[in-house]
Amino acid sequence: MVTASIVLYKNDENVLLQAINSFLNSKTNDIIFLYLIDNSPTDELKRIISHPGVEYIFNPSNPGFGAAHNIAIDRAMKKGSQYHLVLNPDVYFDGNVIEGLLCYMNKNLDVGNVLPKVFYPDGSIQYLAKLLPTPYDWIGRRFNPFKKMVEKRNQTFELKISGYDKIMDAPYLSGCFMFLRIDTLRKVGLFDDKIFMYGEETDLCRRIILAGFRTVFYPKEVIYHHFEKGSHKSWHLTKIGIQSAIYYFNKWGWFFDSERKIINNRTLKSFGK
Template identity: 45%
Template sequence: MYYDLTISIVTYNTNREELLKVLQCLEKVKLNKKIFISDNSENQDIKKVIEELNSNQIEYIFNNSNKGFGAGHNVIINKLLNKELDSKYHLIMNSDVYFEEDVVEKLLDYMSNHEKIGQIGPRITGKDGTLTYSCKLFPTPLNLIMRRFIPLKKIVEKMDYDYEMRWYNYKDIVEGALLSGCFMLLRTEVFEKVGKFDEKYFMYLEDYDFCRRIGEKYEVIYYPKVEIMHEHAKSSYKSRKMLLIHIKSALTYFNKWGWIFDKKRSETNKKLKKLYNINN
């Protein structure tokens, strides 16, 4: 069956109220849509929540294992690639993302009028309304190392100012290098040309890797005219286990794209900074 929009949400022991809240947001999207809950949990408790809603717009998939964030989304992406499912656009989102009515429609309206766009992302705030610097340059190893392991506040802030494009006003529509993986709105055709998530990443940086590959074929656009709220963030800052997973993902990313010599990183970052007359 054909849909205007397919949506995938990966869950793992997700709170009932959290899931219901995001589904209520998606209910406001007035499009022919299908929502897939790809559940990486140990049990099927979430299935009961879906069954209670009794909606033919929502499909629950129990994966019976947790192979990671990207792998969970790939379950649905594989359906699109195998033509078991057909849509014009696909939304990859977290279960802790919330937004008001018309957000998705406005993003799609802009996207439909700009055919070169492969991925678009909105302005993102935290629960307290603080802006999330979600439009980033391609990272260097130092960006990630300094943030976590060398607590020299002034140096880290200076590096983040550059890496998180804080010199950009976050009000203009701009072509970015990397956007947040918590809300990735894509043309479905992207999967045929770019592929799916690299499952070598269990969690963290799989969105950077995927976004980077999209940017090689399409425009990746930050569209701050609409806003979403991302309730949770930086879980690796609170858990040693998640920190180790983050480190492993960073190793995977830089082994793949380059530690010191990364021509694409240099060219793209330089181009973006030039737009705003940033010389360093």
């Protein structure tokens, strides 16, 4: 069984339906089931779909992105799911993606999380496989006015040096599409619900690696992501992002983080760096 969850919050219905139908129309022999966790103030989005393979859960207390997905993952575990997809409401893909990822995961039992190649709707690539972040990557880079300096760092931090054309182990994979092995989650735990939004996927990827599993970028399958970069448009969301970064670095280490150094150096070494 493959389950998935989408966390809702006052979403554009047309974009949301693209995400829902992408998963429900997957061409696979495995049973699929989708959870919609609605953190919106009202349950207006409840009417968006009625389907036997969908469970809508209204959660207006809005505990955050990771905490809401945890509700679905906990139910998926009890349902006997083998894989769970954490899916953003602004992502869409064709019917073969899930089956392609299932084949890869079934053949590679040491992989705990996989991310396909991600494009914008216009076909340009998104660089969403990264190194574990330093404080500069998450805070300083955001406010650095010297764009050439930022881009130079991005070549390494966003692993652009890889060419994004081959399967690779990347320690920090985007939370827009996390294809997770349930057995891995049973060992490492779910999202840290103390992180309201932004950075929860980084924390989970790191725990997956430290437990001995791999986090893999898999470009043989592709998805599309509208990717609005809300934190770059709203000071409220920027504040949430900074708070999440502070929590993450307090948890794992700021400038002195030996595990980060080991993991990142191992990744760069695979590219001859």
